[in-house]
Amino acid sequence: MNIEQARFNMIEQQIRPWDVLDSSVLSLLAIVRREEFVPPAYRAMAFTDMDLPLPEGQCMLSPKVEARLLQELAVHKHERVLEVGTGSGFMAALLAHKAREVISLEIRPALALQAKINLQRAAIVNAEVRQADGSRGLADEGPFDVIALSGSVAEIPQGLLDQLKVGGRLAAIVGEEPVMRAVLVTRSATGAFHRVELFDTVAPRLEGFGEPSKFSF
Template sequence: MNIEQARFNMIEQQIRPWDVLDPAVLSLLAIVKREDFVPAACRALAFVDTEVPLADGQVMLAPRVEARMVQELKVQRHETVLHIGTGSGFVAALLGHRAQRVITLEKRPALVKQAADNLRRAGLANVSVREADGSQGLAAEGPFDAILLSGSVAAVPQVLLDQLKVGGRLVAIEGHEPTMCAVLYTRQSSSAVSKEILFDTVAARLEGFPEPSAFRF
């Protein structure tokens, strides 16, 4: 496989057509080596438009979904980002190139180690991997300029919205199969948060987040 040609095709044929047009994000996708964050057994899937299996039944989101979510978060160089659902560390690496500091939370010990190793090899010293339940965020180190959830939830918990600074943004995928959508929350003031629907997609659930009780007759 011609790695660079495959990377170019991923960007031009999958990601750009999905309205990922920010030159800074497209440049990052050309620089950050996705193949280094994919398990060796799945290396052939690094640039394919699909979710990639990880340890313990987890997955990497499809490249176009990762890229679009990072674009919509609009991270700036001076900002601190909380990332929930580390996986292999690829999205955290993208965020690390854009932010001053990234804290990424992952529940699964095997993935914590894998992601930490991947990020260290990639030279991302400003990204810290923590083994933690992301559903509660990390209030002790907030508030944050931006929060990104790499996976779906039934609804974003208020406890995460409360950890946004005024002007802070949160991007997540909400809903239930087969109807989910990516959403952008923005804290407008100490008491007001706006919500914008970004695009339709479907993604695997993040662990530990509450599900609504099933309605019973």
């Protein structure tokens, strides 16, 4: 397989047609080596338009979803980012290239360890992976400019929104199958939030977040 041709095709045939037109995001996807964050058994599929399996039943979001979320978050070089759901570490790597600091929380120890290895191999020095339940965020270390949920939740906990600075943004995939939507929430004032629905998609659940009660009649 011609890796560079596959990377080019991913960007031009999957990502750009999905309204990812930010040149800084497209350049990052050409530079950060996605294949080095994919488990060896699936490396040949690193650039395909699908979620890829990770250990312990988890998965890596498709390239176009990661790219679109990154674009919508519009991260700046002076900003601090909290990510929930490290997975392979690829999204943390992308965020780290755009931010001052990234703290990424991964509940599964094996994934947290592998993500640390992947980030070290990619020479990413401003992203820290911690093995932790990220559903409550890091209130003691906030507020943050950006919070990224790299997976789906039934609803966004208010406790996470409260960890945004005024002007801060949170991106998440919200809802239940078969209907989920990527949303961007901006904290417009101390107690005010503005929510925009971005696109429909489906993503695996992040662990540790609550589910709505199901009533049977």
